[in-house]
Amino acid sequence: SQQGEEDPQALSIQEGENATMNCSYKTSINNLQWYRQNSGRGLVHLILIRSNEREKHSGRLRVTLDTSKKSSSLLITASRAADTASYFCATGAGNTPLVFGKGTRLSVIA
Amino acid sequence: NAGVTQTPKFQVLKTGQSMTLQCAQDMNHNSMYWYRQDPGMGLRLIYYSASEGTTDKGEVPNGYNVSRLNKREFSLRLESAAPSQTSVYFCASLDSEGGYGQPQHFGDGTRLSIL
Secondary structure, eight states: OOOOEEEOSEEEEETTSOEEEEEEOSSOOSEEEEEEEOTTSOEEEEEEEETTOSEEEETTEEEEEETTTTEEEEEEOSOOGGGOEEEEEEEEOTTSOOEEOOOEEEEEEO | OOOEEEEOSEEEEOTTOOEEEEEEESSOOSEEEEEEEETTTEEEEEEEESSTTOOEEOSOOTTEEEEEOSSSBEEEEESSOOGGGOEEEEEEEEOGGGOSOSOOEEOOOEEEEEO
16 A cells, blocks of 8 residues: 555646645655656655755755654755656655555646 | 566557566676565565575465576566556665675666557
């Protein structure tokens, strides 16, 4: 069964705007990861945040984690047409495999 | 520097036929995974291999078998294909020696249609 649930399912924005995607999960985790999937390709790892971290940055990406609310958000600033993709959160706990959510489809319109 | 390579990229089968999907990684990773991706369902884990010589069932193992041939290769077999197995199949690997809080590396998938 899926652990992470992304919200919204789909998001359409103009180039230059910020995009925010959310992920909620149900059980305790020790890390949460975000992946991007371009059409027809495999998933690519973007960023990992551990349960003892609250915020992490990587280039135009900002991830937050609130373990008390069991939720995470991914912010992409100054979006570009090339950011058009599906974005997935995945939760990790102990030595068990990652569990992926159903994804958010982001469309950035030039 | 190929990463994770999956073959074939596309395949069409008839119901009842058998097929083996191949996956190889060149990153010396311990752990390997097979997922299926269906519209609106995200990725669901079929089988995984935490290390060479071990395999375990994931969320949706029925109708599939796997073989961890060596550290590099992890194959997925459909013994008698059914239309419900039409999907995109992804293989992934992980360097679990550093702990499981590590990123997974994915291949570009095998698009399988069963008529």
